Amino acid sequence: MFALFVIAPMADGAWISLFRWDGVTSGTWVGLGNYRAAFEDAAVRTAFGHSLVLILFYAVLPVAVALSLTGLLVHSRVRGVAAVRTLIFLPQVLAAVVVGVAWRWLYDPEGPINQALAKVGLGSLQHSWLGDLSTALPAVGVIGSWITTGLCLVLFMAGAQRIPPARYEAARVDGAGPVREFFAVTLPGLRNELAVALSLTVIAALRAFDIIYVTTKGGPGDATTVPSLLIYTRAFVTGQVGSAAAIGAIMGVLILTLVVLITRLIEERP
């Protein structure tokens, strides 16, 4: 009986490693040359560059906004938060394809955002948000911010509730102002939540396939091309399977490294 419990997880491990092993074999099909080509490929570099911009919108901005709000509001114990939490979290639940369809209409030249701009007298700012080379990538990024900000806010506010009030009193006795209090008490108290939020949002930014596929398909030109989209088009449209597999492996390693880094940097300090 005891063996059964050992074998079951072993089988699960083998199941997972099967996929991992798959990843490695397709890498070896084509040799390391594919990786070198990927690193030298301007399109791949551009795509990862776009990922960096998306990380700004998906991860950095929402985390910063949510953190400062939490710091600001940390002393108010409000009721009725549960209902608000349900709403704020909603974007996280929807299928990315649904989100993409919704925002495509919001950004449409005839869509609600341009209409709102005209209403408040900013009609000169109207344009095709997703069709314009200069705004397409930030526009996609804003969708990401919309998805992840609620997640960060919910995470941090829940975390802040768990910080013992005694720590704030101690800080006040030491004469700390609101800013010092934030850095001395709130921020360290949210360490775990911060690690989780950053990991989740950075992963979301690096993946970002569904939304881009539905809204821009990487265009206009290559303005919103990201690695996941390159993987898809190269493997299943243009027949550069080896290259696609290499990009996939690079992306997997990159995500793993980033998550480990984030967790190490933030969590393991005493």
Added chain:
Amino acid sequence: MTAGGMERAVTYAVLALFSVLAVTPILVILLAALHPPGALLTGVELPHTLSLSTFRFAWDTGGFGRLMASSLLVSAAVVVLTTLLCIPAGYAFGTMQFPGATPIFYVMLAGMVVPFESLIVPLYYTFRDAGLTDTYWALILPQTGLSISFGTFWMRAFFRSVPAELADAARVDGASSWRVLWRVLVPIGRPAILTMVVLVFMWTWNEFLLALVMISDQTHRTAPLGLSTFQSRYGVDVPSVSAAAVLVAVPVVIVYLLTQRHFLRGMLAGSIRG
């Protein structure tokens, strides 16, 4: 006191602002879906007559009955498989020492963060060689594989939190490990298991890339894939596309609203996949 009241007012204002920001795009799409099919919209407009005909149109022309059935079947299968595999796996990782436990567990954790985007190429060729593309298995098996890592991690955390005395007491009464697990621990763990079920259901229902790559025939397509196809065919018909999007979102939103307590706890407890 007034300072506290002021702060509370600011808090409410901020929370209200973010709620509005979160909900507005959803309301906009709902509103667009209430217009008749094919209507040309300019921004946010109130429909002249209130009718649900667009939902019917989208349901029929997009074939969403079949799409939803496919998605439901795949999601149910993934949820059942994941639950059955992760409960014993989490139990073993959480309560037992066995050779290689730590390395295997780390491999599992890696599985939580590595996305389909990285695995999709080898996955596709493996399944194609096995003749499994355009079958539900091509969706169920990989999705279960990835869900297992989260599920095992999640159930391990639960089994660690259960006091060991409980299992010991049952064991003294002569129960085997297997019996202790299913008769004693699983009933206590129902909330944790429910959380896992809800999260896995949602991830499976929403998964797009896997279906896009694995499925090319009509019969096995899932709801998100159907929505994407519907959009590329009827792209200019904003009301119909919006209605289709709402249809695809509804099941997950219902599940979310019914189980949000469990759901949020799962996310808050530090699930890495998302």
